[in-house]
Amino acid sequence: MAEFNRPETPQDFIRNFAPKKPLMNSSEAYYESARCLYCYDAPCMDACPTHIDIPLFIKQINTGNIKGAAATIYDSNWLGNACGKVCPTEQLCEGSCVYTHQDMKPLQIGRLQNFATEAVMQAGSPLFSPGKDNGRKVAIVGAGPAGIACACELRVLGYSVEIFEAKALPTGLTVYGTAPYKITNEEALRENEYLQNQLGYTIHYNHPIQNAAQFAELEQGFDAVFLGLGLGATARLGIPGEDMPGVVGAVEFVEELRMKQSAYSIPDTVVVIGGGNTAVDAASESARMGASSVHLVYRRTKADMGAYDFEYATALGAGVKGVFEASPVRIEGEGRATGVTFARPDGTEFHLPADLVIKGTGQAKQGELLKHLPNISTDSKGRIVVDEAFQTTRPGYFAAGDAVNGGAEVVNAAYEGKCAAQGMHQWIQTNKA
Amino acid sequence: MSNIDLSINFAGIKAPNPFWLASAPPTNTGYQIMKAFEAGWGGAVWKTLGIPVQNVSSRYGSINYRDTRMAGLSNIELITDRPLADNLREIEEVKKHFPNHAVIASLMVESKKEWFQIVKDVENAGADGIELNFGCPHGMCERGMGSAVGQEPEVLNTIVQWVMEASSIPVITKLTPNISDITDPALAAVRGGTSALSLINTIKSIVGIDLDTYAPYPVVDGKGTNGGYCGPAVKPIALHMLKELAGHPEIRNTPISGIGGIETWRDVVEFILLGATSVQVCTAVMHYGFGIVREMEAGLRQFMSDKGYSTIYDFAGKAVPNVVEWKHLNLHYKVVASINADKCIGCQLCHIACDDGAHQAIALPINGSRVPEIIDENCVGCNLCSLVCPVEDCITMERRDDGSKTETWAERTVLGKIPEHFNDPRGGGVGHFVPEPSAALQYKRKDRSGRK
Numbered sequence: 001m002a003e004f005n006r007p008e009t010p011q012d013f014i015r016n017f018a019p020k021k022p023l024m025n026s027s028e029a030y031y032e033s034a035r036c037l038y039c040y041d042a043p044c045m046d047a048c049p050t051h052i053d054i055p056l057f058i059k060q061i062n063t064g065n066i067k068g069a070a071a072t073i074y075d076s077n078w079l080g081n082a083c084g085k086v087c088p089t090e091q092l093c094e095g096s097c098v099y100t101h102q103d104m105k106p107l108q109i110g111r112l113q114n115f116a117t118e119a120v121m122q123a124g125s126p127l128f129s130p131g132k133d134n135g136r137k138v139a140i141v142g143a144g145p146a147g148i149a150c151a152c153e154l155r156v157l158g159y160s161v162e163i164f165e166a167k168a169l170p171t172g173l174t175v176y177g178t179a180p181y182k183i184t185n186e187e188a189l190r191e192n193e194y195l196q197n198q199l200g201y202t203i204h205y206n207h208p209i210q211n212a213a214q215f216a217e218l219e220q221g222f223d224a225v226f227l228g229l230g231l232g233a234t235a236r237l238g239i240p241g242e243d244m245p246g247v248v249g250a251v252e253f254v255e256e257l258r259m260k261q262s263a264y265s266i267p268d269t270v271v272v273i274g275g276g277n278t279a280v281d282a283a284s285e286s287a288r289m290g291a292s293s294v295h296l297v298y299r300r301t302k303a304d305m306g307a308y309d310f311e312y313a314t315a316l317g318a319g320v321k322g323v324f325e326a327s328p329v330r331i332e333g334e335g336r337a338t339g340v341t342f343a344r345p346d347g348t349e350f351h352l353p354a355d356l357v358i359k360g361t362g363q364a365k366q367g368e369l370l371k372h373l374p375n376i377s378t379d380s381k382g383r384i385v386v387d388e389a390f391q392t393t394r395p396g397y398f399a400a401g402d403a404v405n406g407g408a409e410v411v412n413a414a415y416e417g418k419c420a421a422q423g424m425h426q427w428i429q430t431n432k433a
Numbered sequence: 434m435s436n437i438d439l440s441i442n443f444a445g446i447k448a449p450n451p452f453w454l455a456s457a458p459p460t461n462t463g464y465q466i467m468k469a470f471e472a473g474w475g476g477a478v479w480k481t482l483g484i485p486v487q488n489v490s491s492r493y494g495s496i497n498y499r500d501t502r503m504a505g506l507s508n509i510e511l512i513t514d515r516p517l518a519d520n521l522r523e524i525e526e527v528k529k530h531f532p533n534h535a536v537i538a539s540l541m542v543e544s545k546k547e548w549f550q551i552v553k554d555v556e557n558a559g560a561d562g563i564e565l566n567f568g569c570p571h572g573m574c575e576r577g578m579g580s581a582v583g584q585e586p587e588v589l590n591t592i593v594q595w596v597m598e599a600s601s602i603p604v605i606t607k608l609t610p611n612i613s614d615i616t617d618p619a620l621a622a623v624r625g626g627t628s629a630l631s632l633i634n635t636i637k638s639i640v641g642i643d644l645d646t647y648a649p650y651p652v653v654d655g656k657g658t659n660g661g662y663c664g665p666a667v668k669p670i671a672l673h674m675l676k677e678l679a680g681h682p683e684i685r686n687t688p689i690s691g692i693g694g695i696e697t698w699r700d701v702v703e704f705i706l707l708g709a710t711s712v713q714v715c716t717a718v719m720h721y722g723f724g725i726v727r728e729m730e731a732g733l734r735q736f737m738s739d740k741g742y743s744t745i746y747d748f749a750g751k752a753v754p755n756v757v758e759w760k761h762l763n764l765h766y767k768v769v770a771s772i773n774a775d776k777c778i779g780c781q782l783c784h785i786a787c788d789d790g791a792h793q794a795i796a797l798p799i800n801g802s803r804v805p806e807i808i809d810e811n812c813v814g815c816n817l818c819s820l821v822c823p824v825e826d827c828i829t830m831e832r833r834d835d836g837s838k839t840e841t842w843a844e845r846t847v848l849g850k851i852p853e854h855f856n857d858p859r860g861g862g863v864g865h866f867v868p869e870p871s872a873a874l875q876y877k878r879k880d881r882s883g884r885k
């Protein structure tokens with residue numbers, strides 16, 4: 001296989017993870033934007049979870065009002081730049097563009113969105129200013145997309161905002177989780193910097209909130225608390241051999257890869273277990289890191305896969321081999337994983353050798369943490385229950401993003417975080433007046 | 434297609450086909466014209482000759498419509514800036530190489546003496562014809578030439594008479610569109626004895642303002658001047674003026690060379706159908722080069738073959754009788770829009786165009802589909818929706834009257850059936866559905882902001 005050589009230098013890494021949606025130049029943006037029909041009640045707007053006024057911003061690009069285009073995008077979506085890069089646009093806006101009904105190429109909405117937002121960031125053009133200080137304070141737990149969107153919206157409404165983040169970097173899974181060919185670390189971090197410079201929210205890094213006393217402190221010091229916790233670590237498979245070295249969760253694998261980049265050395269033979277987007281991403285990325293054999297093994301059929309077709313196609317393109325209808329029975333190895341034994345539906349077993357076994361079996365929920373917060377209900381799937389204002393069952397606590405929707409996209413977290421800010425604003429006005 | 438003969442005899446000027454280059458930058462030099470003839474053009478009107486001018490740097494501005502460059506072009510260039518002797522020498526050389534192609538010298542001078550002199554000069558150089566440039570709407574007109582002449586029928590008539598007296602080769606008078614009634618200068622030219630007419634020259638224009646220097650395009654050191662507008666955008670104006678001449682009893686027997694926005698074979702056929710028997714092209718060549726003629730020629734041949742014509746004279750002017758005054762249109766004719774749901778892509782432009790810009794005759798579906806619905810009773814058959822629809826043949830206008838009745842405004846006038854006072858019940862819109870004004874207040878865009 002070896003479509004990709006092992007990246008030795010940062011340049012090699014960039015080459016192996018060449019951007020899937022590269023930045024448009026101004027000519028391309030001009031011609032592409034000219035194709036937009038300016039549909040009435042445009043279906044692309046409905047398909048965008050943040051409901052960006054897509055025809056408007058595209059027309060603004062076409063008329064040379066790039067700054068106005070960026071303002072239109074950010075007005076709906078505080079992570080407009082990241083979303084332009086990482087959104088599964090094939091499933092969302094672009095997938096519903098009217099052109100697709102005549103088998104024509106949809107507008108490249110994501111790339112146009114990048115073009116406009118990149119332009120204001122590169123020029124450092126300011127677009128926002130915080131609202132007049134209303135004397136109220138909100139604490140946000142987690143600086144992922146949900147937390148950042150919530151912070152921005154609250155700042156515009158005049159709240160002072162402090163974010164408590166367990167990790168060393170902002171943007172949550174945008175920087176730690178998404179595939180590097182969608183967005184680079186620098187790009188992810190830069191958007192937060194752009195927003196933070198203008199809106200002035202505080203982020204306390206390496207500052208996990210993990211016990212009842214800390215939550216009590218937040219309740220003392222702030223008028224309301226927002227939980228943008230995301231999901232937890234990769235869930236357990238529950239098969240023998242799982243805790244051996246050489247076995248890693250997909251989310252943890254991607255995080256290490258994104259942080260180390262070319263300094264990360266992938267073992268030669270990789271087996272990824274799972275059929276969701278995260279598993280497929282991990283397989284794709286293993287191949288791009290130069291592993292000579294990567295198998296993606298899913299217990300059900302190809303049609304049952306949770307991953308998007310285009311993501312699976314990308315993985316195949318990188319050299320990944322798919323194996324279906326095979327459930328992991330045990331991980332083999334003496335002190336270190338050497339392979340996985342799988343069972344077919346008919347009970348027969350087979351073995352795949354592996355120096356690295358990646359478990360793409362989904363992320364655990366935040367149940368452990370929530371034990372410190374009595375009265376916060378979760379549903380049968382461990383998701384935090386909220387009302388339409390994104391308030392949890394514990395008054396004054398709001399939540400949004402993966403922790404609430406069970407794991408979706410950056411764009412969903414961005415929208416929910418913004419709506420939750422509006423919900424908090426309503427609640428504080430009535431309850432803390 | 435072998436029996437198709439594209440050659441023309443235009444007021445005595447012979448050419449292998451009706452595709453001529455208009456007098457403009459593409460005909461500045463012998464080099465360009467020979468290259469054009471090689472590429473397939475049948476004739477060329479040389480860049481206007483006279484006393485050589487001085488031009489400014491920064492000469493053109495354009496209208497770019499969305500992804501279309503140069504939908505309209507404006508220029509502030511004057512006539513030739515090259516010495517007459519050089520041009521005459523090159524005319525001779527071109528004629529030597531291309532004896533059967535049409536080389537027409539465009540001329541613009543002031544005094545009778547100059548006109549006599551220059552007419553003789555170009556005749557001696559071997560030009561097949563002369564075109565009088567009474568059209569240039571910038572610069573030259575400030576000096577009493579170009580459109581300053583074209584706008585004064587009497588002066589025009591005098592100069593045409595001078596030239597007819599001096600010339601032994603055919604003379605085409607080129608008209609300016611910068612006038613309220615094009616038949617005035619055309620009649621003056623015909624009465625002066627002109628062999629043929631050509632139109633249109635460029636239209637006075639300002640194509641835009643530079644938003645940094647606040648000067649009109651093209652900007653010359655912080656200032657600008659009105660330009661002459663041409664290119665695809667001017668075609669409708671040219672076609673209308675062509676029809677005015679081709680339908681005029683005293684003018685229609687004079688051959689007309691059609692100019693203005695011609696770029697494709699369709700444009701060529703339209704000009705011929707409205708009475709032109711040669712066409713001239715400038716902007717399309719400035720945009721795409723001489724090779725554009727290949728598409729024009731192939732398309733014209735295909736059209737003629739499909740329709741069974743062997744020369745352009747077989748169909749020249751065939752559309753002229755169908756252009757009538759409004760009062761002669763059939764008021765019983767009725768079309769109604771119809772949407773082909775299989776083709777519709779759901780952009781809903783037809784809905785908003787009709788609701789905001791026409792007659793509230795297209796409803797949005799309530800069943801979750803995005804295919805709008807025509808409300809037949811409300812549709813007046815204006816065509817707007819079919820024009821905005823981005824899908825080919827998706828909205829068609831279907832005839833609803835049975836064709837048995839014809840009644841025109843002129844006939845109704847005679848019969849005393851026309852509305853006569855402000856609230857006359859015979860007004861066309863009386864009784865037609867109109868929503869209550871207050872219904873507009875319910876018509877809100879969905880709020881998707883997530884904000885209260």
Ligand SMILES: Cc1cc2nc3c(=O)[nH]c(=O)nc-3n(C[C@H](O)[C@H](O)[C@H](O)COP(=O)(O)OP(=O)(O)OC[C@H]3O[C@@H](n4cnc5c(N)ncnc54)[C@H](O)[C@@H]3O)c2cc1C
Nearest residue numbers: 142144145146166172173208209230401402408409410413
């Ligand atoms: C491998 C992978 C690939 C993905 N690819 C894409 C993609 O291509 N496109 C896309 O749109 N989406 C993608 N997603 C999904 C997307 O990243 C998430 O939906 C999104 O980041 C959720 O945002 P969030 O703010 O809810 O949570 P997160 O992004 O998870 O952020 C939560 C933040 O809270 C912090 N935190 C958690 N607990 C605490 C605590 N107790 N105290 C303090 N801080 C805490 C975390 O450190 C983190 O920074 C991917 C996800 C994964 C796992």
Ligand SMILES: Cc1cc2nc3c(=O)[nH]c(=O)nc-3n(C[C@H](O)[C@H](O)[C@H](O)COP(=O)(O)O)c2cc1C
Nearest residue numbers: 455456457481508566634663664693694714715716
């Ligand atoms: C730059 C430029 C210079 C022109 N110069 C002349 C000229 O010298 N003499 C003339 O009769 N017409 C001149 N014209 C007008 C063209 O011959 C022609 O009438 C006009 O451009 C309309 O045709 P089009 O739409 O094909 O360009 C000029 C046009 C342009 C764009």
Ligand code: SF4
Nearest residue numbers: 036037039044097098
């Ligand atoms: S659906 Fe496509 S064409 Fe219509 S507004 Fe959206 S991007 Fe433009």
Ligand code: SF4
Nearest residue numbers: 787812813815816818
């Ligand atoms: S033809 Fe005119 S009135 Fe009729 S539906 Fe179309 S836009 Fe409306």
Ligand code: SF4
Nearest residue numbers: 777778780781783822
């Ligand atoms: S304009 Fe045409 S494609 Fe668009 S909704 Fe109307 S009928 Fe359908």
